Amino acid sequence: MIQFQFQLQFLLQTDPPAAATLDLWGIGTSILLFAVGFLAVLALGKTILVPAVDRALRSREFDEVVHNLATSGANLVVWVGAVVVALTVAGYGAFLSAFAIFGGAIGLAVGFAAQDLVGNFVAGIFILQDRPFEVGDWIEWEDRSGRVEEIDLRVTRVRTFDNERITVPNSELANNAVTNPVAYDTLRQKFVFGIGYDDDVDEATDIILEAAADHPDILDDPAPSVRLVELGDSDVGLQARWWIANPERSNFVGVRSEYVQTVKEAFDDAGIDIPYVHRELTGSVEVVEQQLQ
Template identity: 65%
Template sequence: MAQVLLQTSVDALVGTLSGYVTNVIGFVVGFVLTYLIGKFAIVPLVRRVLERRGFDRTVLSLLDSVLAALVVVLAISIGFMAAGFPRFLTAAATLGGALALAIGFAAQDLIGNFVAGVFIIKDKPFEVGDWIEWNDNSGRVEDIDLRVSRVRTFDNERITVPNGELANNAVTNPVAYDTLRQKFVFGIGYDDDIDQATDAIVEEAESVSGILDDPAPSVRVTELGDSAVGLQSRFWIDQPDRADFVKTRSQYVQAVKERFDEEGIDMPYVHRQLTGEVEVLESVAEQTVSADGGADE
């Protein structure tokens, strides 16, 4: 009887161990096969497809990291299925969903900026080196990260801007195209000749090297102010850059001002004169004096 019980115990132990070994072998085989297929077949295939579609290197690097993590998770899941533990997948999926929901609520701003960074890199509304304007701010883009973009202002300050702010608001990119149109309003007196002033403005624009001849500069009467007639000059510059734009604009305005001075064209400015009188009521003053005297007594 003892030998029979011992033999039964040994057989049960061997059967249990063999079951464990089978589970371990199944997990290892499932994990290794899934990992190798994902790493050397799926990930390179996805990367080649994205490269053909012209995705940025930053996006490709990010997707490599994400795909590598997904391959590991998938390999672990397949390994447990091959080992005969399907319940583990259910529990892991439930726990993962709860964790993802909690992380999503806690880091929604971070995730929003991250997604916005992906779209900025993909859509390219601006690139590194561009001069941009947004929400009364302006500067030159120094770096575009997945979470923030760094902009160097023209006062030599650095602004770290969350990508969500740039993706969800209007951003002006003055250097997106090869040319840029600018406008400036010159004011002349009501007694001055508009045609003479217009000719002077156009001729001075044509003499500035940074202003294009095609499209040609033009002038329109746009304002009838309190003390001046507004003539709006429209001109184009080539290969717009803020330094060149500011320099060209300054040279042009100075040239027109000097031309107006030579031809006697007035550039009036708004002036106001305050008129009125100050009236002193003696009765009120006497009442005040008497009241002070009564208080002294």
């Protein structure tokens, strides 16, 4: 009974308006601290961090896709940092700790589920930065080839010379050897002409060099050359080497075809044989007579 009377007296003496005022004051202080912390970090990030990232990327001439991605990431970091600092200043650090644990678990699960996607995304960034090839280049990888039409952060789209489109994951191009025949201003080509063992090697060499000198798309510097590279079963192999400028797929195929045809016709006129393998089957047939019983 005495305890009940004491509690009742305490409740009667408590001033409800004063308690409510304290609560409102605390809420107002938290809101003010949150707003000050958020705006301060946001202003610093927008005026210092984001412009610094922008200047660094432009000074190193990063690809525009990488530049936009990095600046967007910097802006996201600024916003997240502003919220984190504001909550900490306002006295809600415990909430941040709980959210960080929860977010980390979600991030780990998403990372395992999308590791291939993330790998292609990272590979796309390296391709855009290292520039092993660019849009319009003719590339070869594994047993495929084609012209690059588009490079995204996840995939690269290649148009084959049969007019097909291949969508290639960036990790495949980043982790395998890629040949870029049009990376430089000139390209060397090779072809082996086979002549007979009874033919004159010097005469055949002169014909090959003259045909290269007469072709308008074959460069004089570096000069064409011929090397004896093999003594086959039925022919002597002479490897012709020549250079073309501004190599493109169509140009390369056309020059090669015209040059080889010219050499073939000159060989025919000079009586130089381009032999092929002759095989002669010999043997005998044995007839076995078997008497039936």
